[in-house]
Structures are given as structure tokens and as C-alpha cells.
Amino acid sequence: xxxxxxxxxxxxxxxxxxxxxxxxxxxxxxxxxxxxxxxxxxxxxxxxxxxxxxxxxxxxxxxxxxxxxxxxxxxxxxxxxxxxxxxxxxxxxxxxxxxxxxxxxxxxxxxxxxxxxxxxxxxxxxxxxxxxxxxxxxxxxxxxxxxxxxxxxxxxxxxxxxxxxxxxxxxxxxxxxxxxxxxxxxxxxxxxxxxxxxxxxxxxxxxxxxxxxxxxxxxxxxxxxxxxxxxxxxxxxxxxxxxxxxxxxxxxxxxxxxxxxxxxxxxxxxxxxxxxxxxxxxxxxxxxxxxxxxxxxxxxxxxxxxxxxxxxxxxxxxxxxxxxxxxxxxxxxxxxxxxxxxxxxxxxxxxxxx
Amino acid sequence: xxxxxxxxxxxxxxxxxxxxxxxxxxxxxxxxxxxxxxxxxxxxxxxxxxxxxxxxxxxxxxxxxxxxxxxxxxxxxxxxxxxxxxxxxxxxxxxxxxxxxxxxxxxxxxxxxxxxxxxxxxxxxxxxxxxxxxxxxxxxxxxxxxxxxxxxxxxxxxxxxxxxxxxxxxxxxxxxxxxxxxxxxxxxxxxxxxxxxxxxxxxxxxxxxxxxxxxxxxxxxxxxxxxxxxxxxxxxxxxxxxxxxxxxxxxxxxxxxxxxxxxxxxxxxxxxxxxxxxxxxxxxxxxxxxxxxxxxxxxxxxxxxxxxxxxxxxxxxxxxxxxxxxxxxxxxxxxxxxxxxxxxxxxxxxxxxx
Numbered sequence: 001x002x003x004x005x006x007x008x009x010x011x012x013x014x015x016x017x018x019x020x021x022x023x024x025x026x027x028x029x030x031x032x033x034x035x036x037x038x039x040x041x042x043x044x045x046x047x048x049x050x051x052x053x054x055x056x057x058x059x060x061x062x063x064x065x066x067x068x069x070x071x072x073x074x075x076x077x078x079x080x081x082x083x084x085x086x087x088x089x090x091x092x093x094x095x096x097x098x099x100x101x102x103x104x105x106x107x108x109x110x111x112x113x114x115x116x117x118x119x120x121x122x123x124x125x126x127x128x129x130x131x132x133x134x135x136x137x138x139x140x141x142x143x144x145x146x147x148x149x150x151x152x153x154x155x156x157x158x159x160x161x162x163x164x165x166x167x168x169x170x171x172x173x174x175x176x177x178x179x180x181x182x183x184x185x186x187x188x189x190x191x192x193x194x195x196x197x198x199x200x201x202x203x204x205x206x207x208x209x210x211x212x213x214x215x216x217x218x219x220x221x222x223x224x225x226x227x228x229x230x231x232x233x234x235x236x237x238x239x240x241x242x243x244x245x246x247x248x249x250x251x252x253x254x255x256x257x258x259x260x261x262x263x264x265x266x267x268x269x270x271x272x273x274x275x276x277x278x279x280x281x282x283x284x285x286x287x288x289x290x291x292x293x294x295x296x297x298x299x300x301x302x303x304x305x306x307x308x309x310x311x312x313x314x315x316x317x318x319x320x321x322x323x324x325x326x327x328x329x330x331x332x333x334x335x336x337x338x339x340x341x342x343x344x345x346x347x348x349x350x351x352x353x354x
Numbered sequence: 355x356x357x358x359x360x361x362x363x364x365x366x367x368x369x370x371x372x373x374x375x376x377x378x379x380x381x382x383x384x385x386x387x388x389x390x391x392x393x394x395x396x397x398x399x400x401x402x403x404x405x406x407x408x409x410x411x412x413x414x415x416x417x418x419x420x421x422x423x424x425x426x427x428x429x430x431x432x433x434x435x436x437x438x439x440x441x442x443x444x445x446x447x448x449x450x451x452x453x454x455x456x457x458x459x460x461x462x463x464x465x466x467x468x469x470x471x472x473x474x475x476x477x478x479x480x481x482x483x484x485x486x487x488x489x490x491x492x493x494x495x496x497x498x499x500x501x502x503x504x505x506x507x508x509x510x511x512x513x514x515x516x517x518x519x520x521x522x523x524x525x526x527x528x529x530x531x532x533x534x535x536x537x538x539x540x541x542x543x544x545x546x547x548x549x550x551x552x553x554x555x556x557x558x559x560x561x562x563x564x565x566x567x568x569x570x571x572x573x574x575x576x577x578x579x580x581x582x583x584x585x586x587x588x589x590x591x592x593x594x595x596x597x598x599x600x601x602x603x604x605x606x607x608x609x610x611x612x613x614x615x616x617x618x619x620x621x622x623x624x625x626x627x628x629x630x631x632x633x634x635x636x637x638x639x640x641x642x643x644x645x646x647x648x649x650x651x652x653x654x655x656x657x658x659x660x661x662x663x664x665x666x667x668x669x670x671x672x673x674x675x676x677x678x679x680x681x682x683x684x685x686x687x688x689x690x691x692x693x694x695x696x697x698x699x700x701x702x703x704x705x706x707x708x
Contacts, residue, residue, distance in 0.1 A: 222622030234611035268576030
């Protein structure tokens with residue numbers, strides 16, 4: 001059934017909006033393997049970055065905040081850096097990976113609950129009729145998200161997501177989604193951690209979904225993944241053993257204003273560095289920038305259609321979609337002195353496999 | 355006005371129940387001072403513990419889980435230990451410290467909002483009439499909690515709580531509340547951290563309140579404090595500077611089943627060690643114990659009226675209050691092999707100032 005999803009004719013804007021509603025994604029309670037072991041950096045620090053103002057801004061920030069004699073010195077326990085995920089750490093086109101996951105899970109869900117086979121929107125999704133699929137509404141998508149992300153134990157969700165991530169491939173590169181992480185950003189994560197920064201993901205995507213692979217892929221442990229989160233319900237099996245079930249109850253919508261609110265809830269410190277790529281990250285960068293001393297605020301601009309994608313102001317078009325880099329955001333970045341990272345000019349290499 | 359609270363005639367059971375509803379406690383976004391520097395331990399490990407099965411259980415657990423050749427070895431990134439706070443890390447009698455805080459804040463709140471002066475329950479609370487105060491209802495208490503814990507910025511709340519904690523004293527010992535932490539538990543926290551365990555507080559008390567002092571008092575940073583948490587609302591001041599306001603919206607009631615649910619939300623790993631003292635910790639200990647391998651589950655029994663307090667099964671009385679150590683909990687501990695810590699017999703010293 002994977003082909004159902006490979007060529008999604010479903011309206012992308014609706015899907016992008018739908019992700020905002022992802023409430024119930026799930027959980028990593030199984031032990032994860034040890035953090036990714038990356039080989040020593042060749043060619044000095046940030047080797048996948050070209051020289052330029054973006055690379056320099058990162059260096060300047062780190063050097064200032066780790067130098068005890070600098071007025072902008074930050075004590076190690078306060079060194080917090082936050083990263084959006086989709087479009088900032090890995091590819092978000094043509095569709096958020098987690099939305100692909102939800103759509104591809106439908107056949108398995110229907111197999112377990114055959115009564116859904118003739119119920120919309122599952123019927124349409126299973127039909128493979130792309131014209132009909134394009135007409136799926138927001139309530140339809142919400143039903144799909146609820147059916148694929150809630151109602152199971154956190155362990156079951158974790159195992160399902162892990163299995164999928166180990167097999168599903170991106171249509172353009174024919175590679176695992178977890179291979180489509182930006183090598184320059186992996187280097188920034190590592191450079192910050194080497195300087196005692198605690199690195200967090202703060203994503204509109206599902207907290208439980210991202211936790212499944214964040215430690216292995218980014219070296220970020222589950223407790224440092226903040227995302228859109230749903231409630232769980234504690235209960236007992238017949239043998240008395242307790243378990244947690246994922247519920248369709250939204251606790252944190254970690255987009256827009258929800259990002260600083262989520263940072264307060266889950267971290268309780270204002271970040272010193274924030275990386276994003278869209279309007280959904282605006283408030284997080286504003287909140288970071290409103291602190292005293294040196295604060296690093298960076299936005300990834302997707303302007304490289306040849307090596308990745310070009311969208312937002314790189315195309316010179318207004319773009320009002322959720323999660324997009326609008327001209328207004330670009331203006332705010334210039335006004336507030338945020339650093340825009342041009343994928344085309346600032347990144348020598350985009351993926352590790354190149 | 356402090357005397358209003360010093361001799362509270364308010365029904366303690368109601369107050370205990372009320373704490374469950376603490377939603378909106380607030381935030382530590384100001385940088386905290388460096389983690390507490392404790393001097394080297396005299397007399398070996400856990401010097402404030404008497405030899406016995408409780409001390410031995412801690413040693414056995416740590417030795418097994420850090421020894422690579424042991425079948426119960428736990429890799430460092432999975433070493434998570436969780437601690438209830440009230441009654442487990444510090445004194446909870448005659449009233450939860452945070453409830454005292456809320457009651458004592460009333461005069462300051464009324465000074466800022468004089469219209470409350472003639473409105474119940476504020477009028478009664480300001481009267482000092484202990485008979486009338488004893489009749490305050492749950493909705494009254496909820497109004498007090500909402501007025502004292504919400505509606506301000508996270509920075510303002512933090513500053514108010516910090517100021518109070520630096521001055522308010524416990525009526526029995528005439529010492530700061532933050533001095534009434536159990537020295538044997540500080541030693542356990544340190545011993546676990548020295549062996550690469552990440553120590554968390556998982557409290558029914560307010561996450562934002564506890565974060566104000568947890569780093570200084572327990573060496574536990576704000577991001578490792580999980581508690582009852584309310585929402586915040588992101589907004590902008592007239593000058594465009596963003597701020598977060600504490601809202602009266604409950605996100606996590608971190609008691610009973612809410613404890614494992616909160617652990618899932620905020621940590622995303624099952625703990626290997628859990629410490630509690632009441633029925634509110636039952637599900638957290640069950641959740642911890644349901645994991646594979648060695649898991650340490652401990653309950654502090656308050657059986658030392660001379661040095662601290664005696665309540666719960668130590669008095670041989672049924673006790674159905676929220677947050678109490680009931681005979682049923684005592685039975686479950688025996689049945690499941692949890693270790694009960696007798697304050698009287700297992701602790702050589704209770705407070706650092708002794």
C-alpha cells in the first residue's frame with residue numbers, strides 16, 4: 001500500500017496545517033541505543049559550511065559565550081540551544097515525514113480494525129484514487145492522525161514508528177528519511193555540545209515520534225525532544241502490570257506561540273541559541289532574542305532547488321502556508337538582526353551521503 | 355500578615371486536596387546560580403544512613419546497574435532516578451510549603467487588587483478569624499491558588515517565590531523551608547549522580563515553584579523538575595518585547611496516575627529508581643517496577659515524631675487523605691518488594707543543621 005502515499009495528491013497545504021494538530025504521536029520508553037558515534041570532523045570545525053556571515057555568526061556566538069573574560073559569558077548550566085526539526089534539521093518536502101507515516105499506517109490500522117474499511121476517509125485512502133484523495137478535508141485528516149497515532153500503548157507506537165523508519169524511503173532520493181538530515185546542522189549540534197551546550201529539538205511534529213530516532217540520528221536524547229504532545233492514560237493489564245495508552249487529547253501544540261510556551265514547560269530556561277526555518281519558529285526566535293547578552297537566532301532559507309528545494313522568499317512569492325518562510329518573516333529577520341542561512345551559498349555539502 | 359498563615363486553622367485535608375489542583379505555579383526563566391557545591395562526604399558513602407536493609411538496597415542497586423559484567427547493567431543514558439518532593443525530600447507537615455506560600459501571598463495580591471479586599475475568600479483570610487478560616491471551602495481555596503499563582507509573568511512569579519523562600523520560616527524549627535530537606539536524601543541524590551544517574555523531581559507540587567530553588571537546594575536543574583503544571587500564554591509588551599503569562603489552565607496534574615504520565619511527557623524514559631512516601635507516588639513506583647532488570651522502589655515512612663513527624667501506618671491508623679501513606683500502600687509495598695525507609699531507624703541524621 002505504500003504507493004498510496006508515495007505520490008500524494010492530497011492537498012499539501014491541508015497536510016501542513018494538519019500537522020499542527022498532531023496530538024498524540026507516541027512514545028519512546030524502550031531503551032535507545034547509545035548516542036550516534038560520529039567520526040572526528042575532517043577539515044576543522046563545521047567542514048560542511050562555506051566561509052561567510054552565517055558560519056562566522058555561529059563561531060562568534062560560541063566563542064563569546066564560553067569565554068569567562070567576555071561580558072557575554074554564559075555559565076554551562078544555562079547553555080541551552082533549541083532547534084526546529086522539519087526544514088531545519090531534515091527535509092520537509094514534499095510532505096512532513098510524520099504525515100507520510102500516518103498515511104502509510106492506514107492499511108495496517110484497517111487490517112486490525114476492518115470496520116474502518118468502508119468508512120471515510122479510510123475508504124478513499126485505501127482506494128488509491130488520487131483525485132478523491134485530493135479532496136480529503138481537514139476533519140478527514142484529523143481522523144487519520146487520531147487512528148494512526150492514538151489508542152495504542154506507548155511501547156506499541158514506538159515499535160511501529162521504529163519499524164517504519166527503518167524501511168520507508170523518500171521518493172526523490174530513494175533513501176531512508178533519517179538519512180535526509182542536513183550534515184551542516186549535525187556539525188552545529190556537535191559543535192555546540194562540545195562547548196557544553198545542551199541541544200534540544202523544539203518541533204511542531206510529534207514529540208513521541210521524534211523521540212524514536214532523535215538519539216540515534218541527532219545525538220539528542222528523548223528528554224531533550226520537545227514537540228506537539230498528547231496525553232497518555234495510565235492503566236493496568238489483566239496481570240496487574242501497568243501501561244500507558246496514547247490518548248487523543250492535546251497537551252501542547254508546539255508551533256508558533258506554542259514553542260516558547262513549550263520551552264517554558266519542558267525546559268524552564270530561555271535558550272541562548274535558536275534555529276528555525278519558518279513562521280512556526282518566529283516566536284521561538286523572538287523569545288530567545290529577548291534575553292540579555294549574546295543570543296544566536298538563525299533561519300534556514302531553502303533556496304537550493306538543485307540540491308534540495310527552493311521555496312518561500314527564495315522564489316520571491318508570498319507564501320501563507322503554515323510552516324513556511326514568508327516574506328514577512330524575512331523582513332523581521334532583517335529588522336531584528338537574525339542570521340539567514342542560505343542553503344545554496346552557506347552549505348558546501350547538504351547530506352552526509354553526498 | 356504572615357501570622358494569618360503561621361497557625362492555620364484551615365482544614366489540612368482540604369489543603370492537601372487543594373494542592374492537587376495547583377495548576378499555575380510558575381517559572382524559572384531567570385538564570386539560576388550554579389548547582390549547590392556540597393563538601394566531600396565524611397565517613398564514606400551515605401554517612402547519614404544507619405546500616406540496614408534500606409541503605410543496603412541502595413548500594414546493591416547502584417553496584418548492579420553500573421557494573422558492565424552484571425546482567426542488570428544499565429547504560430548511562432538510561433540511568434534515570436525520580437524523587438517525589440513533599441515528604442520524600444523535605445518536610446510536608448503541618449502543611450505543604452507551597453500552600454503556605456499561596457496563603458501568605460494573599461495580602462500582597464490584595465494590595466495590588468484592592469477590589470478583592472471585601473470579596474470572599476480573601477476577606478476571611480485577611481480577617482485572621484481562625485474559626486471562619488477553618489470553614490473555607492475547596493472552591494475558596496481554588497480561588498486563592500488561582501489569585502496567587504496565575505496572572506503574572508513567569509519572571510514576576512519567580513521573583514516573588516524566590517523572595518518568599520529567602521525569608522519565610524517553618525513554625526516548628528524557625529528555619530527556612532529550604533533548610534528542611536532530608537540530609538540522607540541529599541546524599542542519595544549525590545550518590546546516584548556520582549554514578550551517572552540523572553536525578554529528577556516528580557512532584558504533585560507546582561513545577562514552576564519547585565524550579566525556583568531545586569538547583570540550589572537539591573542540585574537538580576529546572577529541566578529535571580516535573581510537577582503539576584499550568585499553561586502559559588505568549589504575548590507582547592508595548593515595546594514589542596515578548597513575555598509569558600501564567601494561566602489558570604491545567605496541563606499536568608502530577609499526582610497518582612499523573613506521575614507516570616508526566617514522566618512519559620517530560621522524560622520519555624522509564625525510571626530505574628523511584629522514591630516516594632505516599633499514595634500519590636504509588637503509580638510512579640509501579641511504573642518503575644514494571645520495567646525489566648534491577649529497579650529500586652523506596653518509600654519514606656514518617657515514624658519519628660521526636661525528630662520530625664509520625665503519621666500514616668506509623669500511627670497504626672487508616673488514613674485516606676490525599677498524599678498519605680495508607681495501610682493499603684504499606685501492604686502493596688510488602689507484596690511488591692518495595693523498600694520502606696524508616697526515618698526513625700534508617701536515618702542517623704535528618705537535617706544538615708542537626
